[in-house]
Amino acid sequence: NAGVTQTPKFQVLKTGQSMTLQCAQDMNHNSMYWYRQDPGMGLRLIYYSASEGTTDKGEVPNGYNVSRLNKREFSLRLESAAPSQTSVYFCAITTTGRYGYTFGSGTRLTVV
Amino acid sequence: GNSVTQMEGPVTLSEEAFLTINCTYTATGYPSLFWYVQYPGEGLQLLLKATKADDKGSNKGFEATYRKETTSFHLEKGSVQVSDSAVYFCALRSDGSSNTGKLIFGQGTTLQVKP
Numbered sequence: 001n002a003g004v005t006q007t008p009k010f011q012v013l014k015t016g017q018s019m020t021l022q023c024a025q026d027m028n029h030n031s032m033y034w035y036r037q038d039p040g041m042g043l044r045l046i047y048y049s050a051s052e053g054t055t056d057k058g059e060v061p062n063g064y065n066v067s068r069l070n071k072r073e074f075s076l077r078l079e080s081a082a083p084s085q086t087s088v089y090f091c092a093i094t095t096t097g098r099y100g101y102t103f104g105s106g107t108r109l110t111v112v
Numbered sequence: 113g114n115s116v117t118q119m120e121g122p123v124t125l126s127e128e129a130f131l132t133i134n135c136t137y138t139a140t141g142y143p144s145l146f147w148y149v150q151y152p153g154e155g156l157q158l159l160l161k162a163t164k165a166d167d168k169g170s171n172k173g174f175e176a177t178y179r180k181e182t183t184s185f186h187l188e189k190g191s192v193q194v195s196d197s198a199v200y201f202c203a204l205r206s207d208g209s210s211n212t213g214k215l216i217f218g219q220g221t222t223l224q225v226k227p
Binding site: 040041042043045094099100102 | 144146148155156157158201214215219220
């Protein structure tokens with residue numbers, strides 16, 4: 001997963017706590033994405049940023065906020081964590097054209 | 113809207129068996145199609161891709177052909193190994209007029225290969 005770094009790798013939160021998942025890339029791509037992965041449901045898009053300074057909602061944005069801090073960094077924030085947000089979160093990047101995505105190694109989040 | 117449907121798993125095969133994982137899609141326009149692989153505890157890695165009808169993507173012995181007439185992109189491998197055990201995701205990217213490049217995934221198919 002060279003080029004996309006996610007932190008932390010693991011996290012346990014109590015219901016109602018907040019936290020920020022960090023994503024940084026060194027491939028100079030414009031577009032960055034946050035997905036969550038749940039058993040039997042594939043990957044679902046939470047938020048994305050097509051370019052620096054823009055963000056848009058994906059399929060499952062409720063309970064999350066994002067910040068595209070600069071071209072390299074795209075963070076995902078849970079303001080008040082809920083057990084339904086227990087999941088594996090992946091950051092991904094791509095560039096314009098018929099290309100695939102490069103994924104980070106993921107953050108495993110458990111909300112108790 | 114755009115969608116991807118994969119065959120349900122898990123798929124269990126013996127080593128050296130032939131593998132097929134079915135994938136069909138619904139999309140407007142001319143999407144690009146991808147197969148990703150996820151090994152236990154890791155992120156997703158691009159396995160192969162095809163960007164237009166009749167293209168064949170291939171990598172590490174895996175192949176998939178973009179069939180527009182049947183809206184399919186089935187993954188095949190002639191002889192699987194234990195090391196191929198993983199979850200496989202079919203995906204499409206259809207930029208359309210918005211040019212946001214969103215990738216839409218199937219639900220994933222778990223492959224287990226036994227010695």
